[in-house]
Amino acid sequence: xxxxxxxxxxxxxxxxxxxxxxxxxxxxxxxxxxxxxxxxxxxxxxxxxxxxxxxxxxxxxxxxxxxxxxxxxxxxxxxxxxxxxxxxxxxxxxxxxxxxxxxxxxxxxx
Amino acid sequence: xxxxxxxxxxxxxxxxxxxxxxxxxxxxxxxxxxxxxxxxxxxxxxxxxxxxxxxxxxxxxxxxxxxxxxxxxxxxxxxxxxxxxxxxxxxxxxxxxxxxxxxxxxxxxxxx
Numbered sequence: 092x093x094x095x096x097x098x099x100x101x102x103x104x105x106x107x108x109x110x111x112x113x114x115x116x117x118x119x120x121x122x123x124x125x126x127x128x129x130x131x132x133x134x135x136x137x138x139x140x141x142x143x144x145x146x147x148x149x150x151x152x153x154x155x156x157x158x159x160x161x162x163x164x165x166x167x168x169x170x171x172x173x174x175x176x177x178x179x180x181x182x183x184x185x186x187x188x189x190x191x192x193x194x195x196x197x198x199x200x201x
Numbered sequence: 202x203x204x205x206x207x208x209x210x211x212x213x214x215x216x217x218x219x220x221x222x223x224x225x226x227x228x229x230x231x232x233x234x235x236x237x238x239x240x241x242x243x244x245x246x247x248x249x250x251x252x253x254x255x256x257x258x259x260x261x262x263x264x265x266x267x268x269x270x271x272x273x274x275x276x277x278x279x280x281x282x283x284x285x286x287x288x289x290x291x292x293x294x295x296x297x298x299x300x301x302x303x304x305x306x307x308x309x310x311x312x313x
Contacts, residue, residue, distance in 0.1 A: 097243075123300050134205075134291050134304030135244070178243060182300075187232060187251050188259060189293075189302060193243035 093118045093183050095192035103198045104169055112164040112195045114179030124162050125189070126155050127178040135178055169199045203227050207292050207305035214282040214312045222277040222308050224292030232295040233275040234302070235259075235267065237288040244291065250275055282312045 094117045104110055116124065123142055127135035139148040141157040148155045152173060154165040164177055180191040208223045226233065231252045236244040236259075246259030250269040264286060266278040275294075279286060289309050295302040 095243075100241075125300065125302075132307075134293075134306050136304070137301040140300040180244075187249060187257075188246055189234065190246065190260070191236070191244040193241070 093181060093186070093188075093190045095179055095181055095190055097177075097179050097192035097195050099195060100193070101196045101198070103200065104166075106170055106199055106201050107168045109165070109167045109169070111166070112177055112197070114162040114164070114192055115160060116162070116179075116181045118181050118183040120184035122182045122184045122186070124157055125180040125182070126153075126162070126164055127180065129176045129178055129194070138177075166197070169197075171199050171201050173197065174199045205292055205294050205303050205305035207290075207308050209308060210306065211309045212311070214279075214310065216282060216284065216312060218282050219278070219280050220282065220310075222279070222290055222292075222310070224275045224277070224305060225273050226275075226292075226294040226303070227273065228294060228296065228303065229272060230294035230303075231272065231297045232302075233269065234293040234295075235265070235275070235277045236291045236293065237261065237286075238291060238307075239288050247277065247290075279310075284312050286310065287312045 126138040248267040
């Protein structure tokens with residue numbers, strides 16, 4: 092069964108304090124791994140897609156990386172506006188389903 | 202483009218009542234999804250559709266039904282509401298061959 096586990100559940104950072112969020116996955120064959128950002132009371136918003144081990148994607152202060160078992164979302168010098176829940180999802184080869192993890196709730200304090 | 206539109210935004214149901222959550226997209230996307238999100242939890246897939254007339258079960262389909270008569274609309278039906286169905290429901294759509302899914306703003310449902 093396809094499974095996604097995210098850690099930590101919650102993370103509090105001081106503004107400028109870099110850190111990483113983890114997404115471990117188990118799929119029969121990975122078609123794609125996705126990162127989304129979700130603000131309170133809103134629907135998730137797409138950030139990145141990663142397809143194969145070794146791939147990296149960047150957007151402003153965020154960088155996503157992928158290995159054969161996990162993905163990391165690195166946040167460099169975060170700002171308070173980066174506070175949100177970050178969700179990881181996977182799609183298996185031959186499947187149309189997007190399976191999500193439980194998310195990491197990030198709070199960045201000034 | 203409005204994107205993905207969900208109605209209503211909020212609803213309170215009594216146990217045993219029925220209702221339909223509406224989802225419409227104007228991007229001509231073939232793929233549409235229904236998720237529920239419980240407090241502190243991730244998104245659980247209820248049902249999905251790969252095109253008009255085609256639907257399939259997700260991770261937690263019990264107590265729900267869907268139909269997809271047009272490309273634009275993907276309503277979710279709750280027949281006999283139960284307190285366990287109290288949740289926030291999100292609809293999403295995706296274009297064939299694309300990886301980005303677009304989500305609606307959600308429907309917050311409370312069953313009392």
